Amino acid sequence: MLNNVYIIGAGETKFGELWDKSLRNLAVEAGLKAIENAGVYSKDIDAIYGANGLAGTINEQENIGALIADFSGLSNEGIPALRVEASTASGAAAVREAYLSIKSGEYDLVVVGGVEKMTDIHGSSILEKMSSILDREWEAFFGATPAAMAALIARKYMNDFNVEKEALSMFSVNDHLNASKNPDAQYRNKLTLEQAMGATPIADPLNMMDCSPISDGAAAIVLASENFVKKNKKEGVKILSSAVAEDYLSVGSRESIYTLNSAKLAAEKAFKKAGIKRDDISFLEVHDSFSIYGLLELEDLGFAEKGKAKNMVYDDIKLNGRLPVNPSGGLKAKGDPYGAVGIGQVVDAYKQLMEKAGEGQIKNARYALLHNMAGTGASSIVHILGE
Amino acid sequence: MTELSRIWRETEYRYNLIGFKCNNCGRSYFPPRDICPYCHRESIGKMEKVKFSGNGEILSYTTVHDAPPAFKRQVPYTLALVKLDEGPVITAQIVDCDPDEVNTGKKVHMVFRKIREDGTNGVIEYGYKFRLN
């Protein structure tokens, strides 16, 4: 195929409560790390895609594309810079737009960055802003929060498939264990099953240890065309496929409340285009903003039958298991800076596939599947990386 | 602060539980939508307003402990997915009962209640909640 697309550099900030860093500080820090890692210069850059979910409401700053380009020192060159918004899947959406821009032949080198600065707002007001990832007028208006919607899904799922709370908690335990090996992760403490089960209730059956934290952070990657890679003798990881699919915005409108149809459709398309099988996948990064989603994703991405993900959470998903899940620490422990998440997944997968993941390195990692999801599953974006 | 018109334009639906029925395939919808996702353009002009009975059953529920400022005074409250007798599944609070009484499959009916307050000086917003039968 013409115009294969490669990831040739990646970088990210630490994820967490970064009081001393602003939205623009974070974006620039991640961008520079990626560019340095790729060994490219500003003259090489054809375009920038910036991902962000909520800067308009949290930081009261729109115009994110221009802001990133400006404070990266690229205004004199007039390099195109656009923001991509797809709620909590903004990151992967930007990766996909950048991928398409190279695939089309228009560009040879594109920088993709994602940023979210979530701690700039006081107290529980952040929850009001975060609830904008739901249907504002018909879910959030009536008292729904992202956690409450996940809890509604979890309760019915647990009832119908006889799944114990422990299975959900194990997903968070695995995230924390993996994050303990990731220096960029927000929470590097190991979590015991007892701690995970006994945490403060948020929206039962979900407690605080089932919910991703509020995070600041940024991540960036450099994508290049096959031409650029050959001409400049770069090494990289190939993007084998990129796919996106939508579902109803509100949970109640979906035929099955515990089926992530968008994930199902996106995964099917991604595997078809990549030309590999599920058995070929070395590890997954999934969008577990709430532990329940981790289990649903294993099922709907096609790695377990409906209701059976509980059988994978004890051993299979571990770093040395049959199918490692969230070697980065996932959204629960690495962190959940909305617009940066999807690109952070690529940063980690790039390191794994280049065998530069340090302590958390998976042996013989060849292919990665990344799933970044918007809201409660309204959009799903799947990328398969490898070679 | 929210402009009144934003609330006013939805009051018909929120106060009376009015949704839409597609007269091409017969499916009912809530929240209101202009196009049937099964019939697409065949449904244009055939979506008719219907008032739902307000009867339904609890599909799933949760007790919310962590809420945005507009709901702080109501914490903890019970939120549910209610499957209306006419088909649509809606997100709403269950009120006037002990949280322990709430369970999947229980029959409920709609009541008209205060939903939220937009700060101390803003509008008080009203709409549907549900009670156990």
Ligand SMILES: [Zn+2]
């Ligand atoms: Zn129809």
